[in-house]
Amino acid sequence: MIEIDESTIDAIREIVNIGVGRAAGQLQDMTGSHIRLQIPSITIVPFNEITSSGNTLISGDTLSAVLLDFKGTFSGISAVVFPPESAAALVMLLTGEHEKSPELDAMRIEALKEVGNIIINAVMGSIANVLSEHLIYSIPSYYEGPIENLARLKRKNVRDECVLLARTNFLVEKLNVEGDILLILEIGSLDALVESIRKVLA
Amino acid sequence: MEEITDENPIFRLLDLIPNGIIVIRSDYSICFWNACMVEWTDIPADEAKGTNLIERYPALKNPIIYSRISQIFEGGPAVLFSSTFHPHLIPCEFPNGGLRVEKISCIPFYQSTGKYALVLIEDMSDLTNQIKAYRTMKAVAEDQRDDLQKAQDAIYLANKALRETTEYLNNLFDYANAPIITWDSGFHITRFNHAFEHLTGRNQEEMLGKTLDLLFPDETRNASMRLIRKAIEGERWEVVEIPILVKNGSVRTVLWNSANILDPEGRILSTIAQGVDITDRKYAEQELKESEERFRISIEKAPEAILLFDINQNRYIEANSRAEQIFGCSRQQLLDSGPQQFYKPDQPDERSITETVNEHRLRVQAGETVVFERNICNNRGEDLVMEVRLVQLQSADRRLIRSSFIDITERKLLEQEMVYHEQELRQFSAALETSNKKLTLLSGITRHDINNQLTVLMGFLEILEMMQPDTSFRDYFNKITNAAERIQAMIQFTKTYEGIGVNAPVWQNTRTLVDSAAKDVAMGDIRLVNDMPGDFTIFADQLIVKVFFNLMDNAVRYGGNITTIRFSVEKPDGDCFIVCSDDGAGVSISEKEKIFERGFGKNTGLGLFLSREILAITGITIKETGEPGKGARFEMTVPKGMHR
Numbered sequence: 001m002i003e004i005d006e007s008t009i010d011a012i013r014e015i016v017n018i019g020v021g022r023a024a025g026q027l028q029d030m031t032g033s034h035i036r037l038q039i040p041s042i043t044i045v046p047f048n049e050i051t052s053s054g055n056t057l058i059s060g061d062t063l064s065a066v067l068l069d070f071k072g073t074f075s076g077i078s079a080v081v082f083p084p085e086s087a088a089a090l091v092m093l094l095t096g097e098h099e100k101s102p103e104l105d106a107m108r109i110e111a112l113k114e115v116g117n118i119i120i121n122a123v124m125g126s127i128a129n130v131l132s133e134h135l136i137y138s139i140p141s142y143y144e145g146p147i148e149n150l151a152r153l154k155r156k157n158v159r160d161e162c163v164l165l166a167r168t169n170f171l172v173e174k175l176n177v178e179g180d181i182l183l184i185l186e187i188g189s190l191d192a193l194v195e196s197i198r199k200v201l202a
Numbered sequence: 203m204e205e206i207t208d209e210n211p212i213f214r215l216l217d218l219i220p221n222g223i224i225v226i227r228s229d230y231s232i233c234f235w236n237a238c239m240v241e242w243t244d245i246p247a248d249e250a251k252g253t254n255l256i257e258r259y260p261a262l263k264n265p266i267i268y269s270r271i272s273q274i275f276e277g278g279p280a281v282l283f284s285s286t287f288h289p290h291l292i293p294c295e296f297p298n299g300g301l302r303v304e305k306i307s308c309i310p311f312y313q314s315t316g317k318y319a320l321v322l323i324e325d326m327s328d329l330t331n332q333i334k335a336y337r338t339m340k341a342v343a344e345d346q347r348d349d350l351q352k353a354q355d356a357i358y359l360a361n362k363a364l365r366e367t368t369e370y371l372n373n374l375f376d377y378a379n380a381p382i383i384t385w386d387s388g389f390h391i392t393r394f395n396h397a398f399e400h401l402t403g404r405n406q407e408e409m410l411g412k413t414l415d416l417l418f419p420d421e422t423r424n425a426s427m428r429l430i431r432k433a434i435e436g437e438r439w440e441v442v443e444i445p446i447l448v449k450n451g452s453v454r455t456v457l458w459n460s461a462n463i464l465d466p467e468g469r470i471l472s473t474i475a476q477g478v479d480i481t482d483r484k485y486a487e488q489e490l491k492e493s494e495e496r497f498r499i500s501i502e503k504a505p506e507a508i509l510l511f512d513i514n515q516n517r518y519i520e521a522n523s524r525a526e527q528i529f530g531c532s533r534q535q536l537l538d539s540g541p542q543q544f545y546k547p548d549q550p551d552e553r554s555i556t557e558t559v560n561e562h563r564l565r566v567q568a569g570e571t572v573v574f575e576r577n578i579c580n581n582r583g584e585d586l587v588m589e590v591r592l593v594q595l596q597s598a599d600r601r602l603i604r605s606s607f608i609d610i611t612e613r614k615l616l617e618q619e620m621v622y623h624e625q626e627l628r629q630f631s632a633a634l635e636t637s638n639k640k641l642t643l644l645s646g647i648t649r650h651d652i653n654n655q656l657t658v659l660m661g662f663l664e665i666l667e668m669m670q671p672d673t674s675f676r677d678y679f680n681k682i683t684n685a686a687e688r689i690q691a692m693i694q695f696t697k698t699y700e701g702i703g704v705n706a707p708v709w710q711n712t713r714t715l716v717d718s719a720a721k722d723v724a725m726g727d728i729r730l731v732n733d734m735p736g737d738f739t740i741f742a743d744q745l746i747v748k749v750f751f752n753l754m755d756n757a758v759r760y761g762g763n764i765t766t767i768r769f770s771v772e773k774p775d776g777d778c779f780i781v782c783s784d785d786g787a788g789v790s791i792s793e794k795e796k797i798f799e800r801g802f803g804k805n806t807g808l809g810l811f812l813s814r815e816i817l818a819i820t821g822i823t824i825k826e827t828g829e830p831g832k833g834a835r836f837e838m839t840v841p842k843g844m845h846r
Contacts, residue, residue, distance in 0.1 A: 026266055026270065029265075030287055031287070095286055095287075099340075099341065100341070101344060106329055106333060107285060107286055107329070107333045108286070110282075110284040110285055110286060110326075111284045111287060113284065114282045114284035114287060117279075117281060117282040118270070121270070121273060121278055121279050124278070124279060125273055125276070125277075125278045125279075137278075137280060137310075139280045139307065139309055140279065140280060140282055
């Protein structure tokens with residue numbers, strides 16, 4: 001893995017922030033709710049260390065995630081992950097529903113997929129635009145299960161891959177729902193990503 | 203790939219898919235409209251193709267929607283529009299009306315001819331309806347669950363409260379001070395408390411399940427059961443008195459009240475009765491009644507006149523018959539005006555009546571018994587002297603003064619007479635004393651003179667006896683001498699006898715008397731045993747020491763082979779015996795009484811006669827009770843009150 005300096009991390013944070021800001025605007029317009037999305041931290045860890053990274057959100061037994069494969073100069077999986085209860089609560093807030101014990105049924109999964117689709121598209125669009133890279137995307141999908149199995153759905157050698165982890169706070173109607181945006185990059189893709197960023201920075 | 207056309211075999215396959223599929227170019231013009239869309243929209247493919255999707259479906263013009271779709275053509279990923287947020291983005295009606303609920307995915311793909319987007323429209327209506335139905339059902343179930351939980355919580359709380367209430371009521375029932383019992387419609391005892399056990403002296407085994415009649419004494423059983431049947435029939439006892447038979451056979455009087463316990467249909471399940479044991483109260487009331495009756499009788503039958511004054515009411519409330527007799531007026535007159543109306547102005551204490559009445563009342567209220575005399579003139583005009591005694595009678599709720607009037611008119615007259623006679627007696631006593639003194643003096647002088655003359659006589663007789671050698675006269679000389687000596691003894695006796703009763707009797711310690719008397723007796727080898735208690739005294743003439751001396755002297759002189767003289771005291775009830783006994787020859791049966799006669803004896807013959815006389819001054823008697831040959835025994839019986 002190459003050394004990633006602080007300026008590169010800052011650049012990544014800015015790019016993600018642009019996308020997230022755009023996504024927040026879209027969600028706010030779409031739902032009519034006052035939504036703010038914040039990116040408080042950017043972390044890059046090997047995938048096999050992700051559960052021991054101290055990230056309690058990710059290290060939970062089960063996650064609800066919206067996934068998007070991408071291929072290009074750098075390839076991988078981008079994902080928005082939530083604890084299932086937070087995911088259900090987020091959808092309930094966005095749809096204005098009230099239920100005593102909300103659960104992620106098929107309709108709410110579709111809604112969550114749209115929310116995830118907006119966020120991921122915005123982030124990936126921001127990355128692609130800023131870095132002037134052309135990426136090929138799969139159709140977004142929904143995943144529910146432990147983080148370890150998330151990437152394995154797509155590829156086998158995920159343990160050697162790197163994860164760009166952006167902690168996201170969804171602030172909706174005074175409720176703070178935490179989620180993570182993950183960029184699970186294939187071997188070498190992180191280097192390619194960093195190289196592209198450095199080119200832009202240069 | 204070539205330009206998208208219906209003729210392209212790949213897209214022909216899309217006609218087979220049961221979802222709506224539209225393919226648009228980057229200018230949003232429709233280049234493919236599958237069979238499903240034709241069916242859902244009734245728009246033939248030829249009509250749709252070439253038209254602008256955005257223009258056809260204005261909802262897509264919404265900037266939020268439009269900007270997202272446009273991303274596709276800028277190299278962005280697929281865009282999803284969920285049925286939740288966009289249920290009718292491309293409205294498709296059901297044949298029978300109503301819009302399909304749709305999920306739309308816009309998927310970019312690239313051809314050499316340009317950028318395209320495949321718009322996949324999935325009919326989510328059934329799923330949405332199912333999910334909504336499920337949600338509704340779930341919400342109902344959750345509401346029901348919550349209601350159930352609330353009901354369970356309420357039941358739990360109600361049960362808890364019921365348990366607590368039951369426990370409280372059980373404790374209240376079991377440990378109530380009042381006896382409580384329940385019975386069923388068949389009069390079987392179903393429950394009772396500790397107080398009831400205590401009342402009847404019977405335990406659970408003896409009463410539970412048994413019929414009530416075991417609780418009643420024979421004589422009231424039928425009446426009690428009649429009352430209980432009435433209670434079962436719906437009559438509620440406010441207070442009814444039913445005697446209860448205690449296990450030990452005694453009967454307690456109990457006041458009961460009852461209530462029937464009904465089931466929801468109003469049928470009597472059981473009857474509960476609570477009692478108050480009034481036996482002691484009834485006894486107390488009876489006792490009080492009897493006490494009041496005794497008090498009334500004691501007042502009514504009292505020999506003195508009695509009036510009761512109620513301090514609180516400040517009036518007389520009772521007067522007995524004797525009061526009517528003494529004051530010579532009716533009871534009502536006495537109660538109205540009191541006894542003061544009969545008081546004469548001159549009273550023994552020479553004080554004003556008003557002043558003394560108030561003073562006496564205060565002293566009585568202070569707890570003092572006040573006794574005084576009153577001169578009265580009754581209604582018959584009789585002048586009487588009364589001894590009045592005032593006593594306070596205090597009870598919890600009343601303060602009474604009992605005034606008793608004893609007619610002491612006669613006593614006062616007797617007292618006056620006694621004073622007169624006492625004066626007379628004193629005068630007689632003084633005269634008698636003077637006479638006695640003169641007589642004593644006279645007899646003393648006479649005795650002295652006679653003794654002198656006897657001494658002369660006996661001296662000359664002795665000279666004559668010495669001068670007369672003729673022995674034939676000796677016998678006469680002896681007789682003359684004996685006669686003279688007897689005269690001398692008689693003179694001595696008169697002196698002694700004269701002293702008896704001259705001085706008043708006094709209390710004397712018997713042990714000291716024995717010791718004093720023994721000093722004048724020549725006891726020789728004879729042992730004196732003085733067993734008289736050191737604190738035993740008798741009331742006797744002051745010459746009694748001579749009695750003790752005489753008894754010891756007689757024993758020494760006439761007891762024969764005597765070794766011991768013993769004085770002791772025996773105390774049967776009332777009288778007591780002072781015993782003087784010895785182990786000498788004793789007194790023969792024929793002489794047991796003669797020895798107390800004057801003139802009997804080997805010496806002067808005056809000892810025991812005088813002893814009996816001296817003892818008789820204070821009622822003490824003496825007799826000889828010994829067994830002849832085994833010693834003499836003199837018993838002196840001292841009457842009750844003369845010894846201590």
